[in-house]
Amino acid sequence: MATTAKPPKPEELSKIDYKTPKKNWIDTPVEFKPGMYCHGSRAKYLEIVGFPNPREWKPGEEDWKLPENWKEIVIEGIKERLEKYRSFRLFMDICVRCGACADKCHFYIGGGDPKNMPVLRSELLRSVYRKYFTVGGKLFGKIAGARELDLNVLKELWYYAFQCTECRRCSVFCPYGIDTAEITLMARELINLLGLNTDWIMGPVSNCYMKGNHLGLEPHTIKSSIEFFLDDIETVTGIKIEPTFNRKGAEILFVTPSGDLFADPGTYTAMGYLMLFHELGIDYTWSTYASEGGNFGFFTSNEMAKRLHYKIYAEAKRLGVKWILGGECGHMWRLIHQYLDTWHGPADFLEVPKSPITGTVFENAKSTKMIHVAEFTADLIKNGKLKLDPSRNDSLKVTWHDSCNTARGMGLLEEPRYVLRNVVNHFYEMPEDTIREKTFCCGSGTGLNAGENMELRMRGGFPRANAVKFVRDHFGVNMLANVCAIDRATLKASMEYWVPDVLVCGLHELVGNALVMTGEKERTQDLRLEPLPGKEAKE
């Protein structure tokens, strides 16, 4: 393993130089900077899922141990994808380089590298496309913005494909809706053809494939992790909860990202789910097989993503549930919303989701048969089915982070805000150009949340963190809430770095705190086992 470069101090990192180099980008070879890229994948991970060219390799080294005909593979790969994706073909052709996207990317804002302007990041691949697939590029070469694919160009494509979190913020501003994600997704597919995956992505992919979840939690471990939460819930509420696993005949299958079973603050969100479902008395089950809502496969290839998401419908069918409830996650929801039904549908063995508590039929999910837990909970609160005491969250001044995928790939904006307003008394929005469809990425999505690329992550996280800093300075905000497991894991690091006194939580952690449960003891602690406001003396 290469050594992990520690990022410079925030004061240093925030001195960002946006000056453009004198030299044309096409003549500037890529330079691999430590702290800005991830380790190459171990061979075993590639072997587990049958990916090409498994071997030990290091991105920082000269020799990438590529197959001899690698160039042919890439060109053929581009051709195949141009024929399969209209988005790809179109977005290769119609960019006018107006530059509206340039300063919309968190990596460009936080790093100043011109190749991280979305337009230029796309040009890296477009230039190759022009050379091999357009008349102008073939005839006129460099003056037409075309270039040969050589090893240096391949390395550049690799380096910058992993400096895009596919957050789609640029596509909001593009007059033609060009979505850089559609381009870097293709770049990553091409990379995948040569076995150039990163370790941090391939580990979770192979885990998820074999064991059902990214973290590689085996069935008994999932159960014991959750039992550990149950003990804490009992400590806080005096209530003993007994969830079920892989239970046939349950009405609802609950699927959530495995990250929330593993590390705080996600674990508190998982506790919130357990408490809510127990209080409602709904007939639901967890699954140890479909134990992952997220999908790191999406960060390698569409095919791999499809292979991983297979488990959700398959398990719903096996268990004979009526519909599926999904936990808080970002890219999980982009995939469930925009891909799952297309991949593995029609889910005609399921019923249109209907809340057993309110009777609300979720017509918006009548085909996919899966709803987001924020939709579910918002409906409960609107119908007065939950007894809530928001004052239990009174020590918190909360702001809301819209996750890229739920904001720009779905439009889940008001549901979580409605829930939030009902479970906390102090909620402050960040500046409007940094929320909703204009929200900023945490900086570490799409499998970039490794340790060795911390400088990249902190740079990418800068715009989001800076908006949090604004509400902290103005309103004393001390909690950043969101509906994304990656956010919970990565914003924690980003806050520690940029805005140290702000913590991170999931929506249902706050719900769990505010939820007044039948038969509970007087609560003195929140789910983090910290004293509740006004209860400090009793400690």
Next chain:
Amino acid sequence: MKILFSFFTVVVLILLAYAGVNANMHFLFGAVIPYIAVAVFLLGFIYRVLKWGSSPVPFRIPTTCGQQKSLPWIKQNKIENPSSTLGVITRMFLEVFFFRSLFRNLKTQLYEGPRLAYGEAKWLWLAGLAFHWSFLIIFVRHFRFFMQGVPSVIKTIEGLDSFLQVGVPLLYMTDVIILGAVTYLFIRRVFIPQVNYISLAADYFPLFLIFGIAASGVLMRYFFKVHIVGVKELVMGLITFNPVEMQKMQEIGVIFYIHLFLISMLLVYFPFSKLMHMGGVFLSPTRNLANNNRMVRHINPWNYPVKVHTYEEYENEFRDKMKKAGIPVEKES
């Protein structure tokens, strides 16, 4: 370098037309090349659109820019996050005619602190809109040359366009606007460092070319007056596939042929260039699809079966551990 290359290419084109007409090649520049140009444009444009169309849209991937349709009491943003065809049409209409997305443009600035601020940035939107609309109006105005008699719609447009009532012949506002807008688009490309850095010759060339077309048109109308009746006869001759005789062609001033040749070059260049965004914008899957993904299943025509890890394989691996943990299993062993 890219700028000079593009500039001189346009200069060469102008000189070509000038030299050609002086060498009495009126027929070539007044009939043959325009015919070829229109044919290349039409066929090329259609080819490109069909080519895009030949690639399927495997997934429904709208970029949602507002609240989704979910619970009935949550107000959906029906335009920025459309779930119906009408919503999509409205979204596309605003995109195509008013550049909705570009209107959102912001300028990100880093101040001491560090503090990021997002300021208004509407100039690109305004200049883009001014350019495209004036181009469209000028294009429509030119229909007076393509028709026997002049339809009243065209006269109305001409009247509105010249309502300032300045000069003889009356000054068209769009003539001024298009030259101003193209100049602005050029200047920002040169002087905004980021935009300069990303620009290719393919970005400067159409600006020079269109500037050349507009400028030659302006010169022709207001300064070097050409034999306007002759122009109309020539154009009518072209569209009826019955070109006028050489002598009539020679009566028209050379500036007309320069104008016509630059337009011909624009038409030829168009299908091979980024200018195809004109057709492409309609096909953009992040804009022209409804966000009704969970309501209506989207079909991927090349969806194929993939290798998966089945529950059976999973249970086979973990059966003992599952049984020990009290997790139900399908088979006892």
